[in-house]
Structure formats: structure tokens, C-alpha cells
Amino acid sequence: MSSRRQLLKQTAAVVGAASAGLLLPEIARAQSNKIRIGFMLPYTGTFAQLGIGIDNAFRMAIDEQGGKLGGREIEWFKLDDESNPAKGVENAQRMVQRDKVDVLVGTVHSGVQMGIHRVVRNTNVINLIPNAGVHAATRELCASNVFRTSFSNSQPTLALGKPMVQRGHKKAVWITWNYAAGEEAFEGFKQSYEAAGGTIIKTLGLPFPQVEFQALLTEIAALKPDAVACFFAGGGAAKFIQDYAAAGLKGKIPLYGSGFLTEGVIEAAGAAAEGVVSTLHYSDSLDTQRNKDFRLAYAKTFKLQPDVYTVQGYDTALLLIAGANAVKGDFNNRKVLYEAMENAKINSPRGAWTMSKSHNPVQDFYLREVVKGENKVIGVAAKALADPGTGCRMG
Ligand code: PHB
Numbered sequence: 001m002s003s004r005r006q007l008l009k010q011t012a013a014v015v016g017a018a019s020a021g022l023l024l025p026e027i028a029r030a031q032s033n034k035i036r037i038g039f040m041l042p043y044t045g046t047f048a049q050l051g052i053g054i055d056n057a058f059r060m061a062i063d064e065q066g067g068k069l070g071g072r073e074i075e076w077f078k079l080d081d082e083s084n085p086a087k088g089v090e091n092a093q094r095m096v097q098r099d100k101v102d103v104l105v106g107t108v109h110s111g112v113q114m115g116i117h118r119v120v121r122n123t124n125v126i127n128l129i130p131n132a133g134v135h136a137a138t139r140e141l142c143a144s145n146v147f148r149t150s151f152s153n154s155q156p157t158l159a160l161g162k163p164m165v166q167r168g169h170k171k172a173v174w175i176t177w178n179y180a181a182g183e184e185a186f187e188g189f190k191q192s193y194e195a196a197g198g199t200i201i202k203t204l205g206l207p208f209p210q211v212e213f214q215a216l217l218t219e220i221a222a223l224k225p226d227a228v229a230c231f232f233a234g235g236g237a238a239k240f241i242q243d244y245a246a247a248g249l250k251g252k253i254p255l256y257g258s259g260f261l262t263e264g265v266i267e268a269a270g271a272a273a274e275g276v277v278s279t280l281h282y283s284d285s286l287d288t289q290r291n292k293d294f295r296l297a298y299a300k301t302f303k304l305q306p307d308v309y310t311v312q313g314y315d316t317a318l319l320l321i322a323g324a325n326a327v328k329g330d331f332n333n334r335k336v337l338y339e340a341m342e343n344a345k346i347n348s349p350r351g352a353w354t355m356s357k358s359h360n361p362v363q364d365f366y367l368r369e370v371v372k373g374e375n376k377v378i379g380v381a382a383k384a385l386a387d388p389g390t391g392c393r394m395g
Contacts, residue, residue, distance in 0.1 A: 033072060033073065034072060034073045034074060034075040035069050035070075035072050035073070035074050035075070035102050035103065035324075035329070035331065036074075036075050036077065036099065036100060036101045036102045036103070037069075037074055037075070037076055037077065037101060037102070037103045037105060038076075038077035038078070038079065038095040038099050038101035038103070038104050038105065038106075039051075039054075039055050039058070039076070039077070039078045039079070039105050039106065040079045040081050040091055040092060040095055040104055040105070040106030040107050040112075040116065041054055041055055041078075041079075041080070041081060041105070041106055041107055041108060041130075042080065042081055042082060042083040042107070042108050042109065043055075043078075043080040044080055044082055045082050045083050045084075045209065045235075046083065046209040046211075046233075046234045046235040046236045047083045047108045047109060047209075047233065047234045047235075048234070048235075049234060049235070049264050049309075050108045050131060050233070050234055050264070050309045051080075051081075051107075051108055053264065053304075053306070053307060053309040053310040053313060054105070054108070054130045054131065054309050054310065054312060054313030054316070055078070055313065056298070056301075056302050056304075056310060056313065057298060057306065057309075057310035057311070057312075057313035057314040057317075058105060058130070058313040058314065058316055058317045059317075060297065060298060060301055060302075060314065060317075061313075061314045061315075061317035061318055061321065062074065062317050062321070064297075065321055069320065069321065069324045069329065070321075070324030070325055070327060070328050070329030070330070070331075071328060071329045072324075072329040077095060077099040077101055079091055079094060079095060079099075081106065081107055081108075081109070081112050083107075083108060083109040083111075083112060083208075083209065084112065085109065085111030085112050085114070085115060085179075087112075087115075088111065088112040088113070088114065088115020088116060088118075089115040089118055089119055090115075091112075091115070092104065092106075092115055092116040092118075092119035092120065093119055096119055096120065096123060096125055101125060102125065102126065102331055103125070103126045103127075103128060103320065104116065104120060104125050104126070104127045104128070105128050105130055105316060106127070106128075106129070106130070107129070107130075107131065107132055108130075108131040108132055108309075109132055109181070110132045110133060110134035110153065110179065110180035110181040110184070111134075111179055111180055111208075112132070113129060113132035113134050113137060114134060114136070114137075114180075117134075117136070117137055117141060117143075117146065120143075120145065120146065121141065121143045121145075121146070122143075123145070124145065124334075125145065126145050126147070126320075126331075127143075127145060127146045127147070128147055128148075128149060128316045128319065128320060129146065129147070129148040129149065129150060130149055130150060130309075130312045130313050130316040131150045131309060131312055132148075132150070132181070133148075133150060133151050133152050133153035133154075133155070133181055133184065133185075134152075134153060134180050134181070134184070135152055135153060135154065135180075135184050135387070135390075138152060138356070138358040138359050138360035138387060138389060138392065139152075139358065139387070139388075139389060139390045139391045139392055140390070140391030140392065142358045142359060142389070142391075142392035142393075142394055143394075144338060144394055145338075146359060147319060147341055147355065147359045148359055148360045148361065149312055149315045149316040149319055149346075149361060150312045150361070151281055151360075151361065151363075151387075152184070152360050152387035153180065153181050153184030153185050153187075153188070154184050154185060154187045154188025154189075154191070154387070155188065155281070155363075155365070155385055155387055156185070156188070156258035156259055156260070156278075156279050156280050156281065156365060157185045157186070157187075157188030157189035157192065157229075157231070157258050157279070158188040158189075158191060158192050158365075158382065158385060159192065159279040159365035159367075159381035159382040159385060160188070160189055160192060160193070160229060160256060160257075160258065160278070160279045160381070161189060161190075161191070161192025161193030161194070161195065161196045161198060162192055162193075162195075162196040162381070163277075163279070163367050163379070163381055164193060164196075164198060164227055164229065164256055165193065165196035165197050165198045166196070167254075167277075168226070169198070169225075169226035169227035169254065169256075170197065170198050170199060170226055171198070171199050171201050171225045171226045171227075172193060172198060172199070172200055172201065172225050172226060172227050172228065172229050172256075173200070173201060173202045173203075173204060173220050173223055173225040173227075173228050173229075174186055174189060174190075174200055174202070174203045174204070174228075174229050174230065175203070175204040175205065175216060175220070175228060175229075175230045176204075176205055176230055176231040176232065177205065177206060177207065177208040177209070177210075177231070177232065177236070178205040178206065178207055178208070179207075179208045181231060181233075182205065182208075182231045185231035185258050186203065186231070188258075189229055189258075193229070201223060201225055202219075202223055202225075204216045204219065204220070208236075209235075209236055211235075211236050211239045211240070211243075213239070213240055213243045213244075213247075214243065214247070217243060217244060217247040217249060218247070220247075220249060220253065221247065221248070221249060221253075224253070225253060226253075226254075227253060227254045227255070227256055228244075228249070228253055228254070228255050228256065229256040229257060230255070230256070230257045230258075230261060231257060231258050231260065231261070232257065232260070232261055233260035233261070233263070234260075234264070234265070235265075235268075237257075237260060237261045237262070237263075237265050237269075238265035238268040238269045240261070241255070241261065241262070241265070241269040241272045241273050241276065242269055242270070242272045244272065245271075245272035246272075250272060250275070251275075254275070254277065255275075255276050255277075256276070256277050256278060257276065257278045258278060258279060258280065259278035259279055259280025259281075259282070259283075259308065259366075259368055259375070260278075260280070260308070261276060261278055262276050262278055262368070262370050262375055263280070263282075263307040263308045263309065263375075264305075264307040264308075264309065266370060266373050266374070266375070267305075267373070273370045273373075274370055274371070274372075274373075275369065275370060275371075276369070276370045277367065277368070277369045277370075277378075278367075278368055278369075278375075279365050279366065279367055279368070279381045279382075280308060280365065280366060280368060280375075281308070281350050281353075281361070281363045281364065281365055281366070282307075282308040282311050282349070282350040282366070283366045283368045283375045283376070283377045284305075284306075284307070284374050284375045285368075285374055285375060285376050285377055286349070286350070286351065286366070286377060287377075288349075288351070290347060290348070290349050291349040291350075294306065294311070294314065294349035295349070298310055306349075308350075311348060311349050311350050314348070314349065315346050315348045315350070315353075318344075318346050318347070318348070319341055319344055319346060319355075320341075322340055322341060322344040322346075323337045323338070323340045323341040323344070324337070325340075326339075326340030327340070341355065342355050342359070343355075346361075350363065350364075351363070351364055356386045356387065356389055357389060357392065357394065358387070358389030358392035358394065359394075360386070360387045360389065362384050362385070362386040363384070363385065364380055364382065364383050364384060364385070365380070365381045365382040365385055366379070366380060366381060367379040367380065367381040
């Protein structure tokens with residue numbers, strides 16, 4: 001047989017086998033050998049540092065495992081969502097349809113998260129939420145392909161009410177941005193503060209991401225509450241802390257918050273941040289080897305100080321690694337992949353945590369106070385706190 005005829009014959013055999021479905025898995029594997037991971041995060045705007053920290057620490061965790069996922073190479077994609085809810089669906093569609101990501105890591109802002117949720121629900125894309133706490137994602141709209149590694153919006157503030165009352169502050173003003181994260185943080189605060197015997201005398205708010213706080217601070221001064229509690233984060237949080245002091249309220253009316261208030265902003269806020277008390281699932285000063293190692297590695301790699309967002313980004317990768325290792329990189333094996341992620345115990349710098357049935361962390365919350373530019377742990381505010389997962393019906 002001539003070599004040409006032989007080649008034709010072989011080709012025919014290959015085509016025949018392929019059309020009979022025999023070679024297709026091989027070909028499919030060869031074509032999509034790399035796992036496609038897309039970051040849809042804020043890289044600009046008031047939450048820019050949060051997105052960058054998540055991205056950095058996620059990659060650091062992957063690098064610590066040799067740069068692969070379940071033995072497979074990774075192809076990275078990245079999109080700046082600008083914390084703009086109006087573009088949430090469109091941006092998520094880009095990642096899913098244009099970039100064809102297997103895993104969408106995103107995002108920070110609760111409103112944008114709802115856009116992602118609408119797109120990824122009922123698809124095969126794995127969505128890992130490294131921050132946004134919007135309740136619906138792990139309550140009534142929970143989904144088998146959506147896992148959150150951060151918190152639900154009411155979790156940190158569910159831990160806040162009791163210590164405030166215990167510290168003698170029975171009348172509080174609440175202030176936040178008027179969007180899902182602020183509103184749901186308020187739900188947690190109201191529940192815990194009133195249950196402990198506190199009274200919320202006024203709630204104040206402004207649209208996200210506005211930072212014109214003066215008029216509201218004047219109102220707080222006139223109301224003379226025992227304390228102020230709030231939800232702010234990122235650049236807006238640094239400005240709020242500074243304006244609070246500049247308005248003459250620091251030292252007169254104690255300032256409390258869900259702990260995002262003092263994450264990644266202490267340096268920028270400077271002396272104004274001293275004495276702020278908050279509750280969060282992390283603290284810089286957690287005295288464990290795991291936390292110290294993580295902080296050192298992050299600071300060395302990025303020449304930046306880590307914070308809760310970096311821990312969440314790191315843990316997001318740890319969760320995915322646990323799943324990918326269980327299926328040796330075969331993401332088609334969804335049952336085993338999801339089971340491994342659901343049952344993972346994440347050995348995190350924040351302390352070990354597990355996944356609730358609705359795919360949200362069950363974790364401890366610390367009471368922290370800013371002392372000499374650091375979030376010092378001054379107590380444990382809640383042990384193994386789980387979001388109620390209301391309305392979640394996962395098969
Ligand atoms: C949110 O929008 O869900 C959000 C943003 C920043 C935070 C916490 C929650 O620090």
C-alpha cells in the first residue's frame with residue numbers, strides 16, 4: 001500500500017471512530033486541557049483594592065500548589081466589573097459566552113453579584129463568590145454550582161449587637177450605603193442589637209458609592225446616641241472614619257461596624273481609626289501559625305499588607321483545589337467535585353471553616369478593636385455562626 005493510500009485509510013478510520021463517538025472524549029480533553037478561570041472583580045472604583053487583593057491571594061494559593069489545578073494547567077481571564085450593577089449581567093455573559101470560563105470567580109458588590117447569579121444559575125459554570133454577601137445567593141436562589149467563601153451580609157452584624165449592649169451602649173444610630181449589602185447588614189444588626197436589649201433610634205443612609213457624609217454626621221451629633229454602628233467598605237470606609245473624626249464625633253460617640261469598616265483602610269484612615277470596634281470573621285492579629293505564615297507570604301509576594309479580602313480570595317482557591325484534587329482535574333465529574341467542595345474543611349488564616357448546606361461558610365466571628373494601627377482581637381463574638389439559609393432547596 002502506498003503511504004498516501006495508507007494515510008487516507010487511517011484518516012478514514014479516525015473519522016469513523018470519531019463520528020461513532022469513540023474518540024470524542026479524547027479530542028475534547030485535548031482541546032480544553034486547560035481549566036479556564038475568570039475573575040470578574042472590581043479593579044477600579046471604591047472597591048478596587050478589594051478586587052485586587054482577592055485576585056492576588058487566589059493566585060498565591062494556586063502557586064503554592066505548583067500553579068496547577070487537579071494536575072491541569074490554567075488559563076486566566078479577567079474583567080473589571082467596576083462594582084457597577086447596571087453592567088452585571090452583560091459582564092457575566094461575556095465571561096461565560098465569550099471567554100467560556102469553567103469557573104467564574106466573582107464578585108465583591110452584592111448588586112453585581114445578582115447579575116452574575118442570573119447568568120450562571122442553570123449553567124454548568126462554577127461560580128465562586130469571594131466576597132459579595134447578598135442573601136439570596138445562598139438563601140432562596142441557592143444553586144448547586146454557586147459556592148460562597150466569604151460571609152452572608154447579615155453574618156458579621158449578627159455578632160455585633162450583643163457586645164455593643166454589653167459595653168453599655170443601649171441607644172444606637174445605624175448608618176450605611178443604601179444597597180443590598182448595607183440593608184442586609186442592617187437586618188443582622190437590628191436582630192442582634194434588639195435581642196440584646198438595645199434600641200435603634202435612627203437609621204441613616206446614602207446612595208452607593210457616595211461619600212458626602214457631612215450632613216449625616218451633623219444629624220448624628222444632634223441625635224446624641226450612645227454609639228454609632230455602620231456598614232462601609234473600601235475607599236468609602238476610610239473616608240467615613242476620617243470624616244467621623246473631623247466632625248468631632250471620635251472620642252464622644254463610640255464608632256462600631258461590621259469589620260469591613262477597618263479592613264485594608266487603617267493606614268489610609270490613620271489616627272482616626274484608633275479605637276473603632278467591629279466584628280468580623282478575620283483579624284490581622286489572629287495568633288496562629290497559619291495566619292502568620294499567610295501574612296508573611298502575602299506581604300513578601302505583593303509588598304502589600306493582607307486583609308480579610310485577601311483571606312477570602314485565598315480560601316476561594318483552597319476550596320476549588322479541594323474539589324479539583326478529588327476529581328483529579330476532571331471537572332465533568334460534577335457529583336464528586338461538588339461533594340468534595342461541600343464537605344471541605346478549609347484550613348484558613350481566619351481559622352478552620354466548613355460549608356453550610358446552602359454553600360455559605362460556617363465560621364467564627366471575632367470582636368476587634370483598632371489599636372496602634374492594627375485590628376486587635378479582643379474577644380470571640382460568635383462561634384460557628386451559620387447563615388440561616390432560608391428558602392434554600394438544593395437537590
Ligand atoms: C457587598 O456588596 O456585598 C459587600 C461589599 C464590600 C464588603 C462587604 C460586602 O466589604
